[in-house]
Amino acid sequence: MSVSDTGLEFSFNRVAAMVRRYWYLLRSSWPRILDLIYWPAVQMLMWGFLQVYISQNAGFFARAGGVFIGSVLLWDILFRGQLGFSISFLEEMYARNLGNIMMSPLRPAEFLLALMIMSIVRLAIGMIPVSFLAIAFFGFNLWALGLALAAFFANLILTSWAVGVFIAGLLLRNGLGAESMAWTIMFLFLPLTCVYYPVAVLPEWLQYFSWALPPTYVFEGMRALVIDHVFRADLMAQAFVLNIVMFAAASLAFMKLLQSARAQGSLLQTGE
Amino acid sequence: MRTNCLRIAGLALPEAERHIFFGMDAQTTSAIAIDQLVKRYKGVAAVDGISFRLARGSITGLLGGNGAGKTTTIAMIMGLVTPTAGTVTVLGADMPRERYRVLHRMNFESPYVDVPMRLTVRQNLSVFAQLYAVKDIDGRIGSLAAELDLTDFLDRPTGKLSAGQKTRVSLAKALLNKPEVLLLDEPTASLDPDTADWVRSRLERYRAAQGATVLLASHNMGEVERLCERVIIMKKGRIEDDDTPAHLLARYGRETLEDVFLDVARGRRQSEAAQ
Numbered sequence: 001m002s003v004s005d006t007g008l009e010f011s012f013n014r015v016a017a018m019v020r021r022y023w024y025l026l027r028s029s030w031p032r033i034l035d036l037i038y039w040p041a042v043q044m045l046m047w048g049f050l051q052v053y054i055s056q057n058a059g060f061f062a063r064a065g066g067v068f069i070g071s072v073l074l075w076d077i078l079f080r081g082q083l084g085f086s087i088s089f090l091e092e093m094y095a096r097n098l099g100n101i102m103m104s105p106l107r108p109a110e111f112l113l114a115l116m117i118m119s120i121v122r123l124a125i126g127m128i129p130v131s132f133l134a135i136a137f138f139g140f141n142l143w144a145l146g147l148a149l150a151a152f153f154a155n156l157i158l159t160s161w162a163v164g165v166f167i168a169g170l171l172l173r174n175g176l177g178a179e180s181m182a183w184t185i186m187f188l189f190l191p192l193t194c195v196y197y198p199v200a201v202l203p204e205w206l207q208y209f210s211w212a213l214p215p216t217y218v219f220e221g222m223r224a225l226v227i228d229h230v231f232r233a234d235l236m237a238q239a240f241v242l243n244i245v246m247f248a249a250a251s252l253a254f255m256k257l258l259q260s261a262r263a264q265g266s267l268l269q270t271g272e
Numbered sequence: 273m274r275t276n277c278l279r280i281a282g283l284a285l286p287e288a289e290r291h292i293f294f295g296m297d298a299q300t301t302s303a304i305a306i307d308q309l310v311k312r313y314k315g316v317a318a319v320d321g322i323s324f325r326l327a328r329g330s331i332t333g334l335l336g337g338n339g340a341g342k343t344t345t346i347a348m349i350m351g352l353v354t355p356t357a358g359t360v361t362v363l364g365a366d367m368p369r370e371r372y373r374v375l376h377r378m379n380f381e382s383p384y385v386d387v388p389m390r391l392t393v394r395q396n397l398s399v400f401a402q403l404y405a406v407k408d409i410d411g412r413i414g415s416l417a418a419e420l421d422l423t424d425f426l427d428r429p430t431g432k433l434s435a436g437q438k439t440r441v442s443l444a445k446a447l448l449n450k451p452e453v454l455l456l457d458e459p460t461a462s463l464d465p466d467t468a469d470w471v472r473s474r475l476e477r478y479r480a481a482q483g484a485t486v487l488l489a490s491h492n493m494g495e496v497e498r499l500c501e502r503v504i505i506m507k508k509g510r511i512e513d514d515d516t517p518a519h520l521l522a523r524y525g526r527e528t529l530e531d532v533f534l535d536v537a538r539g540r541r542q543s544e545a546a547q
Binding site: 016021267 | 311313343344347368379380385386389390400402405429445
């Protein structure tokens with residue numbers, strides 16, 4: 001059997017076709033574009049003003065200026081990254097186009113790469129304006145984090161893709177009955193990855209779960225940078241290793257769920 | 273199964289296909305070869321041990337009532353559903369295992385799928401053309417649009433078109449890559465008689481021009497009678513009959529395929545039906 005028989009042959013042309021398909025959709029609909037900016041802006045403003053209020057009344061928070069805004073912006077990279085991936089996938093189900101896609105020569109890996117690219121495009125549309133709003137309102141410059149920001153971003157987007165890949169598999173296997181998972185699964189990460197507080201706040205037994213999740217290292221790393229002005233490369237390296245494991249596990253789960261979807265005949269009937 | 277077809281190794285073959293078994297490998301000479309195909313969902317058989325082969329360039333109708341197993345059969349031919357047992361070979365590739373060898377040479381139209389409604393017709397066709405690695409995308413879209421009378425709608429969102437226009441867009445998508453194997457599931461469902469007739473004439477023209485193999489699942493007996501040189505009738509996941517329309521009419525002593533279909537659906541034997 002040749003490589004192409006197994007579906008391992010890869011075509012960037014087909015990836016580009018899918019990215020074009022999502023881009024056409026996005027630019028044809030202003031509510032979709034507005035939605036990308038609206039909620040991250042609301043979140044950032046709410047946490048920013050809360051931080052301003054607390055810092056006026058507590059010495060620690062005055063010293064740790066920007067920690068909440070930094071947290072909320074990084075959280076949005078994680079959350080919006082996964083959502084951008086999953087929503088693009090869901091668009092195929094809403095449009096009843098999944099059968100056309102699965103019947104075309106598009107390989108699963110090409111489909112997933114197109115979804116990853118779209119998650120970055122959607123994230124950029126939402127987060128870049130909001131990051132400038134953070135400078136304008138609170139003087140918090142996310143871009144000033146420089147290389148650290150690149151490390152934070154890389155780790156968070158990898159986690160968001162791993163979760164997105166797993167959710168896509170669930171949607172293929174279970175249809176729109178699994179849709180709510182796409183919207184809510186990331187909220188499990190909110191308390192466990194310690195977005196707004198240090199891991200030490202958690203009960204000891206829960207800390208083990210927390211350290212098993214790559215974003216925990218990023219949020220701890222962000223606090224180390226903003227509060228103690230130290231870049232923890234060791235935390236980023238550990239997060240990266242965990243992300244590789246998580247992404248590989250999610251990809252394997254996706255392929256198994258796709259296999260199961262073919263066995264169950266759920267690729268043509270993707271309703272509830 | 274009640275049929276006058278030749279039986280070889282459990283397979284019923286109409287006269288037109290018998291030559292395939294003599295001196296040639298049937299799996300490589302047939303466009304589609306299905307052998308003892310079974311699909312069970314939670315123990316219930318949707319397709320129950322069917323076998324047939326479609327010669328290259330042939331056009332075959334797949335008939336059957338709701339739940340007869342037509343869509344499941346087509347889905348297995350497309351590689352969208354994994355068989356529980358048996359084999360499906362399309363253009364020499366074992367489906368779904370080797371589907372990527374042949375997917376670019378196949379296409380389909382089904383009422384279970386739509387093209388994205390927010391995209392314009394041109395955007396949709398160009399995306400699918402790129403997925404199928406069509407050469408000269410603009411030229412192909414232009415010629416298909418002219419052929420299917422879509423030129424005036426190319427830059428309109430697909431969702432704004434009428435049902436008939438949307439069907440033509442789906443058909444254009446199905447013909448983009450000039451498929452050698454074309455699978456059509458109810459291609460004229462929900463169309464008015466004039467538009468349906470128009471679509472049929474385009475399908476006939478395409479088949480004649482490209483020599484494509486077409487498998488057409490339909491409830492419209494007139495459509496099958498007009499287009500198909502062979503008819504496979506399914507019931508409860510099994511093939512109940514398999515022959516040319518003329519032979520079916522003669523054997524059942526009926527004047528229309530619809531009457532033959534009703535005989536099969538209601539379990540009337542050929543001898544009873546002929547009386």
